[in-house]
Amino acid sequence: xxxxxxxxxxxxxxxxxxxxxxxxxxxxxxxxxxxxxxxxxxxxxxxxxxxxxxxxxxxxxxxxxxxxxxxxxxxxxxxxxxxxxxxxxxxxxxxxxxxxxxxxxxxxxxxxxxxxxxxxxxxxxxxxxxxxxxxxxxxxxxxxxxxxxxxxxxxxxxxxxxxxxxxxxxxxxxxxxxxxxxxxxxxxxxxxxxxxxxxxxxxxxxxxxxxxxxxxxxxxxxxxxxxxxxxxxxxxxxxxxxxxx
Amino acid sequence: xxxxxxxxxxxxxxxxxxxxxxxxxxxxxxxxxxxxxxxxxxxxxxxxxxxxxxxxxxxxxxxxxxxxxxxxxxxxxxxxxxxxxxxxxxxxxxxxxxxxxxxxxxxxxxxxxxxxxxxxxxxxxxxxxxxxxxxxxxxxxxxxxxxxxxxxxxxxxxxxxxxxxxxxxxxxxxxxxxxxxxxxxxxxxxxxxxxxxxxxxxxxxxxxxxxxxxxxxxxxxxxxxxxxxxxxxxxxxxxxxxxxx
Numbered sequence: 001x002x003x004x005x006x007x008x009x010x011x012x013x014x015x016x017x018x019x020x021x022x023x024x025x026x027x028x029x030x031x032x033x034x035x036x037x038x039x040x041x042x043x044x045x046x047x048x049x050x051x052x053x054x055x056x057x058x059x060x061x062x063x064x065x066x067x068x069x070x071x072x073x074x075x076x077x078x079x080x081x082x083x084x085x086x087x088x089x090x091x092x093x094x095x096x097x098x099x100x101x102x103x104x105x106x107x108x109x110x111x112x113x114x115x116x117x118x119x120x121x122x123x124x125x126x127x128x129x130x131x132x133x134x135x136x137x138x139x140x141x142x143x144x145x146x147x148x149x150x151x152x153x154x155x156x157x158x159x160x161x162x163x164x165x166x167x168x169x170x171x172x173x174x175x176x177x178x179x180x181x182x183x184x185x186x187x188x189x190x191x192x193x194x195x196x197x198x199x200x201x202x203x204x205x206x207x208x209x210x211x212x213x214x215x216x217x218x219x220x221x222x223x224x225x226x227x228x229x230x231x232x233x234x235x236x237x238x239x240x241x242x243x244x245x
Numbered sequence: 246x247x248x249x250x251x252x253x254x255x256x257x258x259x260x261x262x263x264x265x266x267x268x269x270x271x272x273x274x275x276x277x278x279x280x281x282x283x284x285x286x287x288x289x290x291x292x293x294x295x296x297x298x299x300x301x302x303x304x305x306x307x308x309x310x311x312x313x314x315x316x317x318x319x320x321x322x323x324x325x326x327x328x329x330x331x332x333x334x335x336x337x338x339x340x341x342x343x344x345x346x347x348x349x350x351x352x353x354x355x356x357x358x359x360x361x362x363x364x365x366x367x368x369x370x371x372x373x374x375x376x377x378x379x380x381x382x383x384x385x386x387x388x389x390x391x392x393x394x395x396x397x398x399x400x401x402x403x404x405x406x407x408x409x410x411x412x413x414x415x416x417x418x419x420x421x422x423x424x425x426x427x428x429x430x431x432x433x434x435x436x437x438x439x440x441x442x443x444x445x446x447x448x449x450x451x452x453x454x455x456x457x458x459x460x461x462x463x464x465x466x467x468x469x470x471x472x473x474x475x476x477x478x479x480x481x482x483x484x485x486x487x488x489x490x
Contacts, residue, residue: 011367056368076364086367119321122256122331123301123484127368239368 001065004075005095006031008060010087013126013236017053018060020045027051027087031062034082038075039068048101048243049108052195054235056127059090059109059242063101101243107172109241110187110197112233114205117181128182129237135208137178140185143207144174146217147200153193155223156203158232160194167193174200186241201233246310249320250340251276253305255332258371258481262298263305265290272296272332276307279327283320284313293346293488294353297440299480301372304335304354304487308346346488352417354486355432355442357478359450362426373427374482380453382423385430388452389419391462392445398438400468401448403477405439412438419445431486446478 008031016024020032032045047062070078076092083089113128115121120130154167170190177184185204187197203220206212212220212228219225253276261269265277277290292307315323321337328334358373360366365375399412415435422429430449432442448465451457457465457473464470 009364009367011370058366058368080364085365085370088364088367090364119254119325119333119335120330121303122254122333123303123372125256125330 001067001097002069003063003065003095003097003099004072005091005093005099005101006062006064006079006089007091008062008087009058009090010056010060011126012051012054012056014086015053017055018047018049018051027057027060028062030083030087031079031089034079035064037082038078039066039070041066041068046101048105049192049240051238051240052198052235055238055240056236057240060240061101061105061243061245063095063099104245105191105243107188107190107244108192109244110192111239111241112185112187112197112201112237113239114183114185114237115181116183121181126236127239129234131183131205133209135183135205136210137176137183137208139210139214140183140204140208141176142214143204143217144176146214146221147171147203148174151221153196153199153221155219155221155226155229156196156199157193157223158195158199162194165193169193169196195232198233198235198238199230201237202231205233206230246312246342247314248308248310248340248342248344249317250336250338250344250346251307251309251324251334252336253307253332254303254335255301255305256371257296257299257301259331260298262300263292263294263296272302272305273307275328275332276324276334279324280309282327283323284311284315286311286313291346293350294437294485296483296485297443297480300483300485301481302485305485306346306350306488306490308340308344349490350436350488352433352435352489353437354489355437356484356486357430357432357442357446357482358484359428359430359482360426361428366426371481372484374479376450378454380428380450381455382421382428382453384455384459385428385449385453386421387459388449388462389421391459391466392416392448393419396466398441398444398466400464400466400471400474401441401444402438402468403440403444407439410438414438414441440477443478443480443483444475446482447476450478451475 020029043064072092079089115128115130152168173188175186263272265273288309317337324334360373360375397413418433420431
């Protein structure tokens, strides 16, 4: 059996997220059916990240197995010919049979874009969170220190239906860039629990707008101060930029 | 009577262009009805440019008259509250009564973006023309010389239903930027006839892909070589960036 690795980009606006669900349009559903149409056999598609509804990707990674001997370059062209406009396969590569998109991921890069201008821009509105209130960027940068390194995010856990979720995660870097009208937050980490990136952004914004104080963050993270828990940032500002192997 | 000047941004994707037409969604239609809803009287809306269906704007300029004494800042907020997500008013300003968006424009800046990568990007596909064939950028730069200055564009005239259209136009600058995957073409000119910017882009691309030779350009422009006439570039790569007064 051949193992095929795909790198995928999509505009999450019109998808109910990555994961296949009955009767709704999902990214995995579109890709699986495109592959099956071309290869004429059923496949099982595994991905690095189950991005939520509305979340975008420039470098989602997925894999599947096939006995078909189609050349990688031909499959790439065929897939982009069949797929709808809001999803594109950027690369197709044959990898060793033990490759696994989820388990072998060494890390992920997520980017969250916050538009700070007084008026939203109709041309990029689907790819940023328009946040037209005052933010103290220095406070946000200070708050990132609490979220970097080996951190127990127990207080940010959201019930995903799974039990015994590991809440201790490795966040290697959070980079804040203040670029004209945009605040760009790049988060690099080994792995993330359900909605963790958007929960981290929500917490950073709460630090920046004064809703919470920096010294409250450890209590919020530990879950000891549930009534100070912050909001989850909206999905459309988030993009999965790259998965590292 | 007060004269009010608006600067407007829009995502042209879901509009049948600027100009009001019966039974279709147009930018002017949305703005006129938003203003009339707020000011409770009929208005006449004049704009600098009648952008085509699918063309975007960051700095379209329009004006209208009113007797209402509403403050500019309040009208700005009210308009953005009423307008749909794909159009935004960026500024509202009271100007002198003899201001006219069309006649007093000293020039316009249009930007056309061509995506040159082998695979299109689902996140920006609505704002560029994905042109994945080989282009000789040097040839395009050479071709811009024929389109700059005082130029008779008779050969690029498209029947707009108007007669006696002035085909001699002043193009002050065409700037080509090759930015990673994108070829960005910035065109600055006093005024443009119907679909002229997209016709100019079509001609530049034909020079870049070898469909026409540089020495053919004068004949094409003069209309003496109609069978070498080039295509009009698609609308979604075009944005009206700014109107100068």
